[in-house]
Amino acid sequence: MKIARLGEQGREIPVVIAADSNGAEQHFDARPVTAEIDGVFLANGGLATLRAALDAGTLPVLENAAELRIGSPVARPNNVICIGMNYAAHAAESGAEPPTIPVVFLKPNNTVAGPYDASPIPPLAAKYDWEVELGVVVGREVSYLSSVEEAASAVAGYVAANDLSEREYQLPGAAGQWTKGKSLPKSTPLGPWLIPASEVDANKLQLKSWVNGEIRQDSNTADLIFDVPTVIHHLSQYMVLEPGDVILTGTPEGVALSGRFPYIQDGDVVELEIEGLGRQRQEFFRAGTTKEA
Structure with missing residues (x-):
């Protein structure tokens, strides 16, 4: 379903x-x-x-x-909670050691977009990047869970996600901050579908992304440093998770930040796919042009 x-x-x-x-x-x-x-x-x-x-x-x-247009499969969540550097190879290409506890940041909920919506590159952005990620949709209120095992029951379902990121805003630029680099309009395409948790084995899903038809990322959720129940249990110690919240679990290696690929340019097409969760496609344009939709 x-x-x-x-x-x-x-x-x-x-x-x-x-x-x-x-x-x-x-x-x-x-x-x-x-x-x-x-x-x-x-x-x-x-x-x-x-x-x-x-x-x-x-x-x-x-x-x-x-x-009809395909929108996000979940109406605007209260929170979009993200886990950074949750694949060891991606941490390495980012110049960081794999974390020993989950790295957590937030994205504004108004960044959520449909999986095929045209995607704006910020007017001054020079390092706009793609990130295929497994998205977890929370199904019940969660706070101070006592065990990792208890956390699994909090998942309503799963979605494919693209955590679009402006690296110059996020990392080395003037007053670089993760929030600045992760808060841009339509920078969280979700979907095309929500699949109930009972129908998904989140521990072994293939994730892929392409830019202009060329493969960029090809990995598996089996390589997550912190799996979904571990992430939910950890988050519950620091915040209340609410039904409908979306957790993005991190991206594997193969992003432009690695230095192996150019960043997203006007007219580029980014596609991503997660096994069983569907495929996305975004055509990018420089914000302020007439392509916005």
Whole structure:
């Protein structure tokens, strides 16, 4: 079962993508169950309710689904929480030692975008970078968890994510700060789907990214330094995780920061894919031009 949100920004329709009685994949309108895929929906057992409605055949087919924009599969979360340098090879290409405890930073929730939305390069940016990441969607309120084992039950599902980053703002520039480099408009494309946690083995998912058709990243979540339950348990000691929050678990090696590839330029196309979670595609343009959409 794939959960999506289709339509123009701010007016997306919740949709379930699944096989119909003939085995053909269909887009089913989820509005008989919920008006939105958000924290309230997830906290109240919404995914199970959608599954039951789908099995009962009470969700109508959304006939014009192929004509609609694909939005983020989760409505704007309260928090986007990120784990830095969570793959040893990426830490090395960044010039850092692998961390011994999770590195945590936040992105503003207004950076969330659809997986195919045109993506603006900031007007003064010279080092805009891509990062394919496994995104974790929180399904219940979490605080001060007593064990890593308990943390696994807090996951509602998983999404593909691109943690776009301006490295000059983030690292070596004047007053370089991670927040500055990670807060830019539409810099967190999510989707195309949310897949329920029960249908995903997050410990062995292949992650890939391409720029203009050339492979950049090719790794596996088996190489995460801190796996998903460990990350959730750690975060719960420092903050309250709320239903609908999104955790980005870090990116593998193969980004432009490595020095092996050029940074994103006007007109570039970045694609990324996570096994079972779908594929994204962003065409980049310099902010202030007429390409914005």
